[in-house]
Amino acid sequence: MWGKRTGYDKEGRRVHIHFEHGEGQIEVVSPWVVNVFSPLYTQERESRAVEHPNAAFEECEFRLSERDGRIEIATEQLTVRVYDHFHVDFYDAAGTPLCLDYRGGRDPFVRRGNVDIAEEEGHDAMRTSGEHKIQILKAMEGGEKFYGLGDKTGPLNKKGYEYEMWNTDDPSPHVESHKSLYKSIPFFITLKERAAYGLFFDNPFKTFFDLGKENADYYYFGADDGNLDYYFIYGPDMKNVVTRYTGLTGRTPLPQLWTLGAHQSRWSYAPEARVMEIAEKFREHDLPLDAIHLDIDYMDGYRVFTWDGERFPDPAAMMDKLKEQGIKIVTIIDPGVKKDRGYSIYDEGLNKGYYATDRDGVTYVNTVWPGDSVYPDFSDEPVRRWWAGNQKIMTDAGVAGIWNDMNEPASFTGPLPDDVRFKNDGRETDHREVHNVYGHLMSKSTFDGILEATGKRPFxxxxxxxxxxxxxSTVWTGDNQSFWEHLRLSIPMTLNLGLSGFAFNGCDVGGFSHDCTPELLARWVQVGAFSPLFRNHTAIGTRDQEPWAYDEATLDAYRKAMKLRYRLLPYLYDLMREAEQTGLAPTRPLVLEFPEDPAVHEIDDQFLFGSRMLIAPVVEQGKRHRAVYLPEGKWYDFVTGEAQEGGRAILADAPLDVCPIYVRAGAFLPTYPDQKYVGERKIEELLLDVYPGTGEYVHTQDDGESFDYRSGGYNEYRFEQTERDGELEIALEKTHAGYADAYRSFRITVHGLNASSVELGGQAVEFSSGTEGTTFSVPADGGRIRLTR
Structure with missing residues (x-):
């Protein structure tokens, strides 16, 4: 496409390379991150993902030279070599190849037979993807593993699969053959024997990824339009790749604490009496709950920003009553605005020209829940401000969060035509360019509106x-099914979402469509209890999916998992704080923490909760035990306290109410006492579980809802432990004091250790020993604690 190189010049961080048939650019973002760009669609790079590019840039010197027919750009970490035809190769500082362009053309395997006949009978016949306007082929060494690409179906390791990025509302049962789902996250991580790196293809048009499916000699990504615009992100550790990628695209802000509690949803809870019944049943059955979600039937004729006056005659009063029980309301808002003269939202948007149009400038109309509907043009800043302002309608009534759905954008008559027009912040474009970022821009507008209306961290x-x-925004994996296969599928889907920057994610616990069986719900809640977003959600017409709708054994298992979730809330909150700082999600594949262990590279039915807890759920019907692989080191059984040596697989017992959980030696786990909802009681004594070994931990405490923590309004506590010569020494230190409601004390349980004495600063401390270990309380001022066996 580009032809022979004809020259080059340097402009700041950019190297402009001139070819016979085009231009290329290499921009050094940091010693580890390089952007490759060619203006095939617009002259300058435009991005809806990298919205504050200067924030990602680091001071970085680099050397530029020409040798042996190539341009060479070298930082202290990377060497980039650029050849004719805009071939770009990446090496580490020592000259070891990391990622090389494949010099041949595409050579897919042969597909035999007349697939037209199969398609006439109704089969989805397999076809090889055609040539694309942009195609970047990378050479395959053979041992690569691929992770990321959001919540695409299939196993954790995506090698040998192909996917398309085109946001798609597909309610059919999600299986490995789905190339597209609701999200387009064109970023993946390659793990090699020597190192890990990421590739982020920042192109909002429909994009294509083949990770060695059509030919084992190469993998490729491409697009049918837009610019060539991708980032090479060097680790060499996988964690660093995620941190640097989220440094570009942004990180999940610390959510309000209540949002990490339990959410209950259904299509639909209506009228008001049904909502109140659900709330009362949760309290009656001693089940913690923080939020109920209202689906489309709360609205007046599915008109967004309205309430059905018969079903919900006084929404504000209802939410006040729920508030007394510690329960908040989250309402669904879709983008489709009912075409209805006299409906204020429609009229205002029409009068101001805020809707997408056809090629002739006429407001585009399609069919969604309200019937004939129009689509706000979220690509235009005035429209985003208008939509943001409308959030106040909901928050003023008492709504605590907004759930954006159907924003692929979806319609009942198929995808919007390619030629639907959008203003695109002054550079008019069509649906092909806006489609994949439509939901993104709607989320941005919603976030901004809630922040302006409430001053709190938006949900x-x-x-x-x-x-x-x-x-x-937080995300969920969309309309799954109440199948065991979808429970299994949810684990690699949510883990890859986390690797793709989405730290706050989850799936519909119990499954959305179909009828969930008692055993499936009991096992699914044991996975959901460790998902950052926990929501039980099911579809219209399905059986009741609230836990009391099942037998006592299911209800008991559900309650046990939810109480554990609430007990671990301060740990999860710390993990979300870490996510804001590093981009690392709370739920992590084992390969992220143990990349040197080849035994974990393909494990996708276990995961880590932070770096300290290993979760091994049962995902098969009828199983009451399962094999668990423990990586190197010592691990404690969370239930029995028994110590296990890692680097091997063990057989774990798993009765219906037990999910096998293991905690790494040296871990601290901050926990809370039982609560029905976040904020039910003031936590004056933090419960701290200690698992003997060598380790450290940082715990923070703040008001749980404002952004004051960003200006110092938090308390920080540092814990360290060292085990040697029959003694365990624990150091507690308060390292930052910026929040008034501080803990008064820590109640510490040291598991797997029955002490003969406990001392704080040389003074004896009263303690008790039992099957759980040694328990004692100390003031939150800190100090040094010594336990002697």
């Missing part, structure tokens, strides 16, 4: 997303 949940949406 937004979205189905459709693009790279970078994690700055504005």
């Amino acid at each position: 937004v949940i979205t189905r459709a997303a693009y790279a970078g949406t994690q700055k504005y």
Whole structure:
């Protein structure tokens, strides 16, 4: 495409390379991150994901030279070599190849037979993807593993699979053959024997990824339009790749603490009496709950920003009553605005020209829940401000969060035509360019509106997303099914979402469509209890999916898992704080923490909760035990306290109410006492579980809802432990004091250790020993504690 190189010049961080048939650019973002760009669609790079590019730039010297027919750009970490035809190769500082362009053309395997006949009978015949306007082929060494690409179906390791990025509302049962779902996150991580790196193809048009499926000699990514615009992100550790990628695209802000509690949803809870019944049943059955979600039937004729006056005659009063029980309301808001003269939202948007149009400038109309509907043009800043302002209608009534759905954008008559027009912040474009970022821009508008209206950290949940949406919204995996296969599938889907920057994610616990069986719900809640977003949600017409609708054994298992979730809330909150700082999600594949162990590279039915807890759920019907692989080191059984040596697989017992959980030696786990909802009681004594070994931990405490923590309004505590010569020494220190409601004491339980004495600063401390270990309380001022066996 580009032809022979004819020259080059340097402009700041950019190296402009001139070819016979085009231009290329290499921009040094940091010693580890390089952007490769060619203006095939617009002259300058435009991005909805990298919205504050200067924030990602680091001071970085680099050397530029020409040798042996190539341009060479070298930082202290990377060497980039650029050849004719804009071939770009990446090496580490020692000259070891990391990622090389494949010099041949595409050579897919042969597909035999007349597939037209199969398609006439109704089969989805397999076809090889055609040539694309942009195609970047990378050479395959053979041992690569691929992770990321959001919540695409299939196993954790995506090698040998192909996917398309085109946000798609597909309610059919999600299986490995799905190339597209609701989100387009064109970022993946390659793990090699020597190192890990990421590739982020920042192109909002429909993009294509083949990770060695059509030919084992190469993998490729491409697009049918837009610019060539991708980032090479060097680790060499996988964690560093995620941190640097989220440094570009943004990180999930610390959510309000209540949002990490339990959410209950259904299509639909209506009228008001049904909502109140659900709330009362949760309290009656001693089940913690923080939020109930209202689906589309709370609205007046599915008109967004309205309430059905018969079903919900006084929404504000209802939410006040729920508040007394510690329960908040989250309402769904879709983008489709009912075409209805006299409906104020429609009229205002029409009068101001805020809707997408056809090629002739006429407002585009399609069919969604309200019937004939129009689509706000979220690509235009005035429209985003208008939509943001409308959030106040909901928050003033008492709504605590907004759930954005159907924002692929979806319609009942198929995808919007390619030629639907959008203003695109002054550079008019069509649906092909806006489609994949439509939900992203809607989420941004919703986030901004809630922040302006309330001053609190916004809670937004979205189905459709693009790279970078994690700055504005939590996500779920969409309309799954109440199948065991979908429970199994949810684990690699949510883990890959986390690797793709979406730290705050989850799936519909119990499954959305179909009828959930008692055993499936009991096992699913044991996975959901460790998902950052926990929501039980099911579809219209399905059986009741609230836990009391099942037998006592199911209810007991559900309650046990939820109480554990609430006990671990301060730990999860710390993990979300870490996510804001590093981009690392709370739920992590084992390969992220143990990349040197080849035994974990393909494990996708276990995961880590932070770096300290290993979760091994049962995902098969009828199983009451399962094999668990423990990586190197010592691990404690969370239930029995028994110590296990890692680097091997063990057989774990798993009765219906038990999910096998293991905690790394040296871990601290901050926990809370039982609560029915976040904020039910003031926590004056933090419960701290200690697992003997060598380790450290940082715990923070703040008001749980404002952004004051960013200006110092938090308390920080540092814990360290060292085990040697029959003694365990624990150091507690308060390292920052910026929040008034501080803990008064820590109640510490040291598991697996029955002490003969406990001392704080040389003074004896009263303690008790039992099957759980040694328990004692100390003031929150800190100090040094010594336990002697």
